[in-house]
Amino acid sequence: MTRPFIICHMVTSLNGKVTGGFLEKSEYSGSIETYYQIHKNYDADGFICGRITMEGSFPQPSLQLTEYEGPAIDRNDFIAEKAAFYAVAVDPHGKLLWNDRVISDSDEGYDGAHIIEVLTEQVSDAFLAHLRSKGVSYVFSGKDTLNLEQAVQKLKSLFGIDKLLLEGGGIVNGSFQEDGLIDEISLVVIPAVETSEQAIPLFQTSKYTSADAKSAAFQLKAAEKLDSGSIWLTYRKNQEE
Numbered sequence: 473m474t475r476p477f478i479i480c481h482m483v484t485s486l487n488g489k490v491t492g493g494f495l496e497k498s499e500y501s502g503s504i505e506t507y508y509q510i511h512k513n514y515d516a517d518g519f520i521c522g523r524i525t526m527e528g529s530f531p532q533p534s535l536q537l538t539e540y541e542g543p544a545i546d547r548n549d550f551i552a553e554k555a556a557f558y559a560v561a562v563d564p565h566g567k568l569l570w571n572d573r574v575i576s577d578s579d580e581g582y583d584g585a586h587i588i589e590v591l592t593e594q595v596s597d598a599f600l601a602h603l604r605s606k607g608v609s610y611v612f613s614g615k616d617t618l619n620l621e622q623a624v625q626k627l628k629s630l631f632g633i634d635k636l637l638l639e640g641g642g643i644v645n646g647s648f649q650e651d652g653l654i655d656e657i658s659l660v661v662i663p664a665v666e667t668s669e670q671a672i673p674l675f676q677t678s679k680y681t682s683a684d685a686k687s688a689a690f691q692l693k694a695a696e697k698l699d700s701g702s703i704w705l706t707y708r709k710n711q712e713e
Contacts, residue, residue, distance in 0.1 A: 518558030566595030
């Protein structure tokens with residue numbers, strides 16, 4: 473395979489929401505902790521999130537982009553370092569500002585992950601200069617819109633990522649699904665119905681019309697009952713897909 477094996481690993485409500493008040497309820501805290509433990513147990517080479525999810529999960533100190541007056545920066549991939557574990561941010565417009573080259577988090581399943589930004593060529597030189605100054609790696613995948621298949625191929629060829637956890641949000645999950653890039657789905661399903669209109673579904677329609685999006689069928693691989701009535705479901709993509 474010319475790209476990583478990609479597992480979409482998420483916590484959801486019974487009605488398929490991945491955000492909402494149900495995640496804050498104390499009776500489900502054990503299930504959330506189990507989700508993070510499963511994340512570690514997968515022993516993946518990295519995880520990938522959209523900009524909004526990455527920004528919300530790993531907030532940075534208030535930063536401003538410094539004006540750049542140097543020479544034009546070529547739109548070539550930048551490998552700041554090779555690492556044992558990576559945090560990949562899908563950030564096509566170059567909006568995430570980082571304080572360090574690695575994730576800082578209390579959970580050892582994320583802490584110390586070297587950051588890779590997935591960009592389009594339209595990002596500014598000032599943003600690229602910022603990433604370079606912080607030692608953050610980046611890859612380009614598309615001039616104006618992202619080519620996710622090319623992006624994940626680069627993650628394997630340039631960084632050696634063979635197994636990648638896709639962990640939201642809904643638009644990024646939907647984009648990977650529409651491109652046929654999800655090999656396995658791992659869901660910790662909490663026994664709650666999320667009624668908020670703002671709650672985000674597991675997969676959101678993204679860049680395609682329904683005629684262009686790829687459909688995929690998955691088969692149940694395993695089902696395991698967890699604490700608090702939650703269940704861990706894993707699905708593997710049909711081989712013929």
